[in-house]
Amino acid sequence: MxxxxxxxxxxxxxxxxxxxxxxxxxxxxxxxxxxxxxxxxxxxxxxxxxxxxxxxxxxxxxxxxxxxxxxxxxxxxxxxxxxxxxxxxxxxxxxxxxxxxxxxxxxxxxxxxxxxxxxxxxxxxxxxxxxxxxxxxxxxxxxxxxxxxxLANRPWLLVPGLKSALVAALATGAVATVNSTVWLLAGSLSWWRLVVATIASIALVVGWLVIDGELWDRPDDDSPQARERSRLYNGSTLLTLTIGVLICYAALYVVNLAWAYFVLDPDVMGGYLQTPIGHGDLFVLAWFVASAATLGGGLGSGLESDEAIRAAAYSKREQDRRDRLEDNKNSS
The missing domain is CATH 3.40.390.10 (Collagenase (Catalytic Domain))
Structure with missing residues (x-):
């Protein structure tokens, strides 16, 4: 057969x-x-x-x-x-x-x-x-x-595309960790303000990625299908970028925490601030520094237009698809 x-x-x-x-x-x-x-x-x-x-x-x-x-x-x-x-x-x-x-x-x-x-x-x-x-x-x-x-966008692959922002954020965090003013600010913030700072820093970086990469999709026409397609494309792009930035944020937090434990002595910090400081306070410090460094590093580094970032947007991949289809049609 x-x-x-x-x-x-x-x-x-x-x-x-x-x-x-x-x-x-x-x-x-x-x-x-x-x-x-x-x-x-x-x-x-x-x-x-x-x-x-x-x-x-x-x-x-x-x-x-x-x-x-x-x-x-x-x-x-x-x-x-x-x-x-x-x-x-x-x-x-x-x-x-x-x-x-x-x-x-x-x-x-x-x-x-x-x-x-x-x-x-x-x-x-x-x-x-x-x-x-x-x-x-x-x-x-x-x-x-x-x-x-x-999941088709594979948001974990965004990290290489954010390398310049991540390096800038790491440098910012390393300096901020040993700054006494940052110690005072971190100690004065309540947990809900720290949460707001985290959300705001991630949202601003995601928004900057969308603007810088021109990743926002607009409907081709006023049909319901076109509008629904754009909503799906933009929703998937925002979620993909958010997950990618969250991964970078988590990595930044871990590195900042390790750096704080290596270079800072809680007793010295407590004597300078005239308040008891324990090792647990370093977790709060690393949290605040991660938010500040994410914002400063992400927005101040001039995020590169990397293919990994472009691949997070269905609209960009669709444009590439249309171009290739047109090239194939012209060559045949």
Missing amino acids: EPLRIGLVADPAAPTEIARHLTDLTPHDGNGRWDITVVSEPFTTGSEDVSAAVGRLQERAREKDWDLVIGLTELPLHNHEGRHLLVEIDPEQRTAVLSLPALGGLRMRARTRRAVRSLVSHMSDHDSPDEHRVALPRLRGRWRLLLGMV
């Missing part, structure tokens, strides 16, 4: 990495063989109807002589009613588009394997029901999609 020739067309970066771990997929019942080929290229944009992506995949299938084709995209899909989709299927043409963020972002490889195996089995079985769309629940599905988009 000839193997079933399957094409997986995946968006660059994370979807391609996931797709390359699917080449060993086999049928549920073990009957027959699947010959899976992975192609990494952008094939859809968020501003298009999903049928345009299905058409491109069908063209690819004809070029490569595939029996069926599945596209793996990092973009959210939606239908004409504004419902977010997990998958769009054209059973007659044996073509499907799977939105990876709609899987929820957790255990992506395992979930994608199950979804792709199910899609292949469905499209290769001519007796299967003629199902074209799988829609997500309206409210719960939106939060699941947003979580998937944030």
Whole structure:
């Protein structure tokens, strides 16, 4: 029996990495063989109807002589009613588009394997029901999609993109830790003011990243779909940047605390401030210094326009996707 020739067309970066771990997929019942080929290229944009992506995949299938084709995209899909989709299927043409963020972002490889195996089995079985769309629940599905988009951005990879700000913040914190005025300020602040200082410093740095990198997405038109897409893009960008800055803040706090324990003697600090000081007060000092250093280092360092920061914004990746699609169209 000839193997079933399957094409997986995946968006660059994370979807391609996931797709390359699917080449060993086999049928549920073990009957027959699947010959899976992975192609990494952008094939859809968020501003298009999903049928345009299905058409491109069908063209690819004809070029490569595939029996069926599945596209793996990092973009959210939606239908004409504004419902977010997990998958769009054209059973007659044996073509499907799977939105990876709609899987929820957790255990992506395992979930994608199950979804792709199910899609292949469905499209290769001519007796299967003629199902074209799988829609997500309206409210719960939106939060699941947003979580998937944030995790697809891999916010922990933002740290290298924030290296200049982090270095500046570390230098600022090292100097501030041995400053007696900072000791007085830290000791005078209540816990809720310290919390406000933390939130404010992180929010200002995130806002500066969005402004400096021009990461805010605006709708292409006044349609509900365009506005919803922009809300999702901007929500995922803000959450991704916030997580990335929080990671930097936590690292800064730990380094400042270690530095404070190394260079400061609580008895000397207490004698200078004329108040009893213990080692526990160094935790408060490191907390205040982390907030001040995050703000001063982040805003004063001229944050570089790094690819890791640009990758946090779906709008920027979509623009890159459109440019590559246009280049491919012009070269063909």
